[in-house]
Amino acid sequence: MMLTLHVLMLSLLSGGSARVVSDFEKECGQFFANGKSxxxxxxxxxxxxxxxxxxxxYFATLYxxxxxxxxxxxYKFExxxxxxxxxxxxxEPQ
Known part of the structure; x- marks a missing residue:
């Protein structure tokens, strides 16, 4: 519940959003080498x-x-x- 609240507040403040997914490779595979998390x-x-x-x-995060x-x-480096x-x-001198 608290995670949902944090995600909601973040999306309201930044214009961004987040969704909890059950399969990284299916939902956010583009951020991983060869599509594998x-x-x-x-x-x-x-x-x-x-x-x-x-x-x-833009990001895939394991929380x-x-x-x-x-x-x-x-993150996908472009x-x-x-x-x-x-x-x-x-x-700085060593």
Whole structure:
């Protein structure tokens, strides 16, 4: 119930939404190598969530409801965007 409330609040604030699914590979397979999700844990506390924005899936997240943490999130990398950063990285001396 609490997870549903958090998802609802997030969707109202951000324009995004999420849905709990029973099969990552069927619902959000595009985020995994060869369409196969990593090994999932057994137990009712683990929820597979597809996160969307404007009806487009952007992330797949395995969420642990007991510890209230994401176990992992998957995203499809679509290449480097044009970077306009002018400053160089500043490396801390070792």
């Amino acid at each position: 990593p090994t999932t844990f057994s137990g009712a506390q683990y929820k597979q969530i597809c996160q969307t924005l404007n009806n487009v899936d 642990d409801t007991d510890n209230k943490i994401p176990v992992y999130s998957a 290449g480097l965007m044009g970077c306009t950063r002018l400053q160089k990285w500043h490396i």
